[in-house]
Amino acid sequence: MKVKLDKAILPGQSTVFEMNFRSQIPLQTRRSGRDSNEGVDFSMSQWYPKMANYDQRGWYARPYIGREFYAPFGTFDVKISMPKAYVLGGTGVVQNPDEVGHGYGAKQAFGDTLKWHFKAENVHDFAWVADTDYAHDTAITSGGKKIHILYLKQNVQAWGGMKEVAPKILDKLSELFGDYGYPQFTIAQAGDGGMEYPMIIFITGSRGSLQSLLGVTIHEGAHEWFYGMMGSNEMDYAWMDEGFTSYATTEVAGKLLRNQIDPSHAGAFGGILMARKYGFYEPLSTPSDWFATNSGYSTAAYSGGQMIAEMLGYVISPELRDKWFLEYYKKFRFRHPEPHDLELLAEKVSGLQLDWFFDQWTLRNWKNDYTISKLSYNKTEKGYETVIKLKRLGRAAMPIDLQFVLEDGSNQWVNIPLSEMMGHKPVPSEWKVLPAWGWTSPEYTVTIALPQKPLYAEIDPFGLMLDENRLNNISKGKYAYVTKFMNPLQNYSNRYSRVWSLYPAYNSRMGIGFGAQIKGIAPFGDDLLNTQMTLYPILGSYDYQINNLSDALALLNYDFLYEKELGERVGDWRAKLSFDSDQGIVEDRLFVTRNLTPSWDRNKPKRILSVGFTHNDRIIENAYPNKGYIWSDKNVLSGMVLYRVSRGDKLIEALVEFGGASIDKPQFLSDYNSANRFSVKAQRRLLTGKQKSVLARVQAGIGVRNLAPQKRFIAGSPDLENQWRSDAYRTLSSLSAITEVKAFSGVGPVSYGIGGPNEGYYILAGSLLWELTPKFKPALLAPLTANVFAGMATVGDGLLGDAGLALNYNLVSLASLQRWVGQSDVLAGMNLSLKFPFFVTMPRHVDGKNRFAFRYLFGVEHAF
Numbered sequence: 001m002k003v004k005l006d007k008a009i010l011p012g013q014s015t016v017f018e019m020n021f022r023s024q025i026p027l028q029t030r031r032s033g034r035d036s037n038e039g040v041d042f043s044m045s046q047w048y049p050k051m052a053n054y055d056q057r058g059w060y061a062r063p064y065i066g067r068e069f070y071a072p073f074g075t076f077d078v079k080i081s082m083p084k085a086y087v088l089g090g091t092g093v094v095q096n097p098d099e100v101g102h103g104y105g106a107k108q109a110f111g112d113t114l115k116w117h118f119k120a121e122n123v124h125d126f127a128w129v130a131d132t133d134y135a136h137d138t139a140i141t142s143g144g145k146k147i148h149i150l151y152l153k154q155n156v157q158a159w160g161g162m163k164e165v166a167p168k169i170l171d172k173l174s175e176l177f178g179d180y181g182y183p184q185f186t187i188a189q190a191g192d193g194g195m196e197y198p199m200i201i202f203i204t205g206s207r208g209s210l211q212s213l214l215g216v217t218i219h220e221g222a223h224e225w226f227y228g229m230m231g232s233n234e235m236d237y238a239w240m241d242e243g244f245t246s247y248a249t250t251e252v253a254g255k256l257l258r259n260q261i262d263p264s265h266a267g268a269f270g271g272i273l274m275a276r277k278y279g280f281y282e283p284l285s286t287p288s289d290w291f292a293t294n295s296g297y298s299t300a301a302y303s304g305g306q307m308i309a310e311m312l313g314y315v316i317s318p319e320l321r322d323k324w325f326l327e328y329y330k331k332f333r334f335r336h337p338e339p340h341d342l343e344l345l346a347e348k349v350s351g352l353q354l355d356w357f358f359d360q361w362t363l364r365n366w367k368n369d370y371t372i373s374k375l376s377y378n379k380t381e382k383g384y385e386t387v388i389k390l391k392r393l394g395r396a397a398m399p400i401d402l403q404f405v406l407e408d409g410s411n412q413w414v415n416i417p418l419s420e421m422m423g424h425k426p427v428p429s430e431w432k433v434l435p436a437w438g439w440t441s442p443e444y445t446v447t448i449a450l451p452q453k454p455l456y457a458e459i460d461p462f463g464l465m466l467d468e469n470r471l472n473n474i475s476k477g478k479y480a481y482v483t484k485f486m487n488p489l490q491n492y493s494n495r496y497s498r499v500w501s502l503y504p505a506y507n508s509r510m511g512i513g514f515g516a517q518i519k520g521i522a523p524f525g526d527d528l529l530n531t532q533m534t535l536y537p538i539l540g541s542y543d544y545q546i547n548n549l550s551d552a553l554a555l556l557n558y559d560f561l562y563e564k565e566l567g568e569r570v571g572d573w574r575a576k577l578s579f580d581s582d583q584g585i586v587e588d589r590l591f592v593t594r595n596l597t598p599s600w601d602r603n604k605p606k607r608i609l610s611v612g613f614t615h616n617d618r619i620i621e622n623a624y625p626n627k628g629y630i631w632s633d634k635n636v637l638s639g640m641v642l643y644r645v646s647r648g649d650k651l652i653e654a655l656v657e658f659g660g661a662s663i664d665k666p667q668f669l670s671d672y673n674s675a676n677r678f679s680v681k682a683q684r685r686l687l688t689g690k691q692k693s694v695l696a697r698v699q700a701g702i703g704v705r706n707l708a709p710q711k712r713f714i715a716g717s718p719d720l721e722n723q724w725r726s727d728a729y730r731t732l733s734s735l736s737a738i739t740e741v742k743a744f745s746g747v748g749p750v751s752y753g754i755g756g757p758n759e760g761y762y763i764l765a766g767s768l769l770w771e772l773t774p775k776f777k778p779a780l781l782a783p784l785t786a787n788v789f790a791g792m793a794t795v796g797d798g799l800l801g802d803a804g805l806a807l808n809y810n811l812v813s814l815a816s817l818q819r820w821v822g823q824s825d826v827l828a829g830m831n832l833s834l835k836f837p838f839f840v841t842m843p844r845h846v847d848g849k850n851r852f853a854f855r856y857l858f859g860v861e862h863a864f
């Protein structure tokens with residue numbers, strides 16, 4: 001709404017606007033409205049025509065489209081008439097406590113209606129809540145500020161303890177960022193998620209425990225500083241509001257709830273690096289409504305501002321950063337600070353020039369990456385004359401903290417300021433400050449005398465600056481690894497991770513085996529190396545004979561997998577090279593996969609295109625699996641194109657493969673060695689709702705008549721080649737002397753698991769799964785699910801079909817097994833299934849019993 005002034009308001013003058021407006025309170029959408037999902041009657045925010053702000057850049061009358069607000073400070077004098085049963089909370093102090101009662105005053109006025117009178121000074125918004133079922137607790141901070149806590153009475157279990165913790169939160173925030181500048185603070189169960197308004201926060205409250213309320217209470221509470229009192233222009237600089245609030249949340253939650261001295265902000269750094277790698281990062285000072293993606297906005301606003309606060313501590317020292325926050329409060333309380341105000345203040349507090357810092361970290365999306373050469377040293381009388389070269393790989397420039405780790409376990413810290421700073425941060429007396437690094441030089445040589453032999457040097461070992469690649473921050477040598485034994489592989493941002501595992505294996509043909517596994521990983525999923533070896537020394541074997549080199553080599557099983565990112569952005573292009581040998585079968589593959597939708601975008605269907613080559617061969621007689629199927633004894637080489645679109649449970653996949661027996665055994669197109677085939681699969685959920693979720697799947701495929709056995713279509717199971725690729729299935733099936741194990745989760749009937757009429761060169765199949773999810777309480781039964789299944793298929797010889805009941809046990813979801821699942825591909829794929837097909841169409845192909853005989857099958861479920 002635009003109001004034309006009768007005459008201009010000059011500085012220092014005032015005028016009066018009068019406005020009558022009527023409004024119908026809508027059902028709650030997001031943060032505002034009536035009758036919230038939790039049953040709160042009124043969550044009243046953005047409920048009145050609000051004055052736009054006018055600052056040095058003019059009017060800010062942008063329409064609110066869902067992200068941030070910006071408004072002038074003022075005094076609000078608000079009177080609300082409500083039926084007597086309602087308890088209210090709002091911005092400001094209740095002026096007539098003894099008239100409204102309800103925990104504000106001891107008495108209450110007569111009549112059916114209460115007139116609530118709120119008054120608030122130095123605020124830029126007014127919000128209020130009302131409900132007839134609110135419990136009203138109060139508390140007082142050590143500074144004497146009143147806290148009102150309003151929550152629906154049924155949530156007393158989680159909310160009852162809030163009155164003990166809330167004053168501590170406000171006290172801690174006051175200690176770190178300046179006194180809470182308002183006379184009262186209201187924490188109200190209202191709205192949706194969590195949202196800040198002056199003197200009142202709305203948080204959803206049907207959370208299980210007090211603990212689950214505290215994170216959001218601290219966050220919204222910290223907004224009373226960064227939004228409430230320091231009314232920055234969050235429409236243009238959301239990072240000054242959400243970012244500093246996120247920083248304060250991490251600090252207060254860490255110090256107050258977890259007794260941490262120096263809480264880590266690594267999560268924010270990780271989020272920014274991820275956003276940069278996936279390509280949706282945008283500079284911090286992008287206007288809030290202009291971000292291309294929600295993820296880009298939240299990364300810049302929340303993690304970005306948190307990073308600025310943390311990294312300023314790295315540049316000017318943590319003590320001066322803390323002082324800067326307090327000065328910021330002193331100078332800009334109840335004002336509208338801008339980024340330049342922050343910069344000027346940081347320069348005054350530190351005595352350093354910092355325009356370069358704010359410029360490159362808030363206006364640009366520059367890469368920051370420092371690396372270090374190999375360390376060299378000479379022993380002299382004075383100690384160890386050490387030389388090491390540093391290199392700036394990105395466009396961004398930063399001062400450097402460098403740590404030398406010495407032979408006796410002690411450290412020597414070094415600070416290299418940036419020339420633009422015109423000085424250096426205060427450092428402890430045992431540190432050495434070296435000459436400044438000029439902005440224009442990409443390299444810098446450190447020459448230093450060390451008292452002990454240096455083992456290695458590392459740039460910023462505690463990760464206080466955002467560095468794109470922290471693996472290259474350490475001087476070359478054996479120290480860039482963390483090696484663990486019998487532990488899951490972990491992502492370290494500054495070390496390669498190596499894991500050794502030892503495990504026994506058993507194979508009914510080769511006996512007992514012993515394996516060693518070594519895996520390596522680089523951070524953020526860029527590259528991955530996974531190798532493992534298992535040796536079968538033929539212990540306890542009853543029929544394995546070594547007749548030639550192949551037979552001997554078959555005793556050594558190996559898996560080697562290397563995945564590499566090819567594109568500029570992570571997840572766009574990925575190459576996979578693998579060499580596998582297991583139970584007499586070898587397979588070598590090279591695949592390139594293109595993500596056609598950005599892998600981080602969960603709103604769009606995931607579309608991938610994979611192109612690659614596969615070579616496989618059977619190197620010993622009677623190789624895997626030693627019952628039922630026979631694998632082609634030829635080298636089969638094929639090319640393959642796979643296209644897949646998926647979204648949640650919906651999936652469509654098409655595969656084309658071409659090739660056949662290879663050159664050294666030139667029976668190309670001869671009997672049963674071709675790989676020419678085409679197949680389409682689709683899946684979707686038909687009925688959804690409580691206990692009513694049916695998964696429908698169909699598959700159609702056709703190949704040439706002499707399709708190699710491992711490529712043939714199997715009703716109810718993946719093809720043989722895909723079965724073999726599953727560690728879980730091949731491990732279990734190698735125990736087949738003990739039990740009969742099948743692979744499930746193809747399309748079609750499940751009871752036809754053994755070679756015969758259920759495999760062929762073409763397939764037309766469909767299945768329905770009605771998933772039942774019983775709520776088992778005991779932990780051991782939690783992974784148990786059940787379904788009713790029915791499937792039909794033809795693979796060449798009549799119509800196969802079955803129907804029955806299945807029990808699935810998903811070992812992976814057992815909490816107590818997580819540690820082991822993390823280091824074992826076999827356990828990770830272990831979804832065990834017990835099926836009771838009470839009806840089959842062609843009993844003669846299954847077990848010769850009648851159609852309705854009692855049958856059961858035990859198997860491993862694969863991902864479809």
Ligand SMILES: [Zn+2]
Pocket residue numbers: 219220223242245
């Ligand atoms: Zn926030």
